[in-house]
Amino acid sequence: MGPLGVVVFLSLFSLSTSENCSDCKLLSKTVYINATDCDYLKCTEDEGMKLNHHTSNEELEAYLKHWRTSYNEITAVKPIGKSVKGVILYDFIISDNPEQHEPLEPEFKYVGNMHGNEVVGREILINLIEWLLRNYKKNETATYLVDNTRIHILVSMNPDGYAESVDNNWLKGRENANKVDLNRNFPNYDEVAYKLIDLVKGQCRTHHLQETGLVPSNLQKEQPETKAIMRWLKMYPFVLSANLHGGSFVANYPYDVGSYRGKSKTPDDELFRHLAFVYSSSHSFMSDGSKANQCAGDKAFPDGITNGADWYPVPGGMQDYNYDTSNCYEITLELGCIKYPKKKDMWMYWYQNKDALLNFMNAVHIGIKGIIVDENGNGLPDVKVTVEDNRYDHNPAMSCHSVYSAEDGDFFRLLLEGDYDVTFELPFYKTVVKRKVNVKSNDVVTMDTIFMERE
CATH class of the missing domain: 3.40.630.10 (Zn peptidases)
Known part of the structure; x- marks a missing residue:
């Protein structure tokens, strides 16, 4: 270390x-x-x-x-x-x-x-x-x-x-x-x-x-x-x-x-x-x-x-x-x-x-990444991806800084080792939350496809 x-x-x-x-x-x-x-x-x-x-x-x-x-x-x-x-x-x-x-x-x-x-x-x-x-x-x-x-x-x-x-x-x-x-x-x-x-x-x-x-x-x-x-x-x-x-x-x-x-x-x-x-x-x-x-x-x-x-x-x-x-x-x-x-x-x-x-x-290959799609399997751009760190409180809070999905619906969020709650938000769609996503040291987690439904 x-x-x-x-x-x-x-x-x-x-x-x-x-x-x-x-x-x-x-x-x-x-x-x-x-x-x-x-x-x-x-x-x-x-x-x-x-x-x-x-x-x-x-x-x-x-x-x-x-x-x-x-x-x-x-x-x-x-x-x-x-x-x-x-x-x-x-x-x-x-x-x-x-x-x-x-x-x-x-x-x-x-x-x-x-x-x-x-x-x-x-x-x-x-x-x-x-x-x-x-x-x-x-x-x-x-x-x-x-x-x-x-x-x-x-x-x-x-x-x-x-x-x-x-x-x-x-x-x-x-x-x-x-x-x-x-x-x-x-x-x-x-x-x-x-x-x-x-x-x-x-x-x-x-x-x-x-x-x-x-x-x-x-x-x-x-x-x-x-x-x-x-x-x-x-x-x-x-x-x-x-x-x-x-x-x-x-x-x-x-x-x-x-x-x-x-x-x-x-x-x-x-x-x-x-x-x-x-x-x-x-x-x-x-x-x-x-x-x-x-x-x-x-x-x-x-x-x-x-x-x-x-x-x-x-x-x-x-x-x-x-x-x-x-x-x-x-x-x-x-x-x-x-x-x-x-x-x-x-x-x-x-x-x-x-x-x-x-x-x-x-180091670009650490944290989490994935693809966000609608109910028809089409990639969703501009989805707001926000993480909460379950280890300890950050000041300012880690949730203050979000990233957005790209044109194909894929997203990348650099993170260190730990467990994170990840929230996906897009206007007119139901919010999706994934709890305790585990990230290992110097590794990247490819999350399962995130499906978002229209409200």
Whole structure:
């Protein structure tokens, strides 16, 4: 058991940690902190995949199109919008059925390079795409993830900023071409959530808040890149996501803004802590408390995780917007003190994060899922699915945060081990309640088909 009472995922998703010069994951920590007598030249590649690169926007587009052509049975490329300067934002999809949503198969996403000068996420997502494609049907981990998940990867959310960034400037290229920080540009529905949490004790709503009629006070002109993400969230029933940044070593989870009473816990605080720890504990040193993961000015992060508002407030951030307005649970990953590492050092970041990227992706397969149909067997979309935790009281209550079924009637609710009461509600239909649904650790329960009758 880990320090948070969770189990790091399957050994299938782990690399050896024996202290020897053949262990690239271990060397990725050793070389980052100190010098080493080991010859780590072999670590600059992974099974023939070159790791030390900085990839221009033009090269990135060419890579995505090449992979689409070379692996056309398991890939799709979908433009979701354009940057201020007209660079296309590509959603690169990897799945055994990439062109459409498969009922009961969850949708997962990674977003990189939101701040243009934070390049680690951009480059390791390029590596991740190539690794998954090269290893499909050859490696058990890659094959399982591709066959059981629809994986979406937006390598660069801010290509204009990346084009302006340089390796010796902490801020140049951070913002988009309109000089706007994209991670402060989303509507701050956190303040709406806090109003509803405080409205009536034990009765609240923290989901799909754009439908409540309550308007955040920070409304501003949304940038093209921001609008692209907002549309993207409506296009797919995303379940889990991570947003890759740089500047520290920590896995950060909602809420990113505290209420006037100083609260910053979501109804899924325990789940978010678990998800963040899945990543940090799989990283080569994010969770171990070593000096390597304490960047200048940072406090120590126990277990390598932090609640966003406990660190510093980010009103208008993307991770909270995901949680506040969709079914998607998103965390933010800070993957290095140096925002723009030198090309020769990029191999280290791949091996530091490889296990963590795979384990976090696999975390989309926990909790419950199922299909909801009417009396004629037709899938019912927009059914409200609410869970009650029978173990102990949450504050705010877990029932404050519901998810909704997708177009085919399928639903996904991330949950930790325990017994849950699950309620299904849809206007003009009789409410259905399933009692004591048992969820085991690091597993997903496929519930029997839920039949709902018209009132």
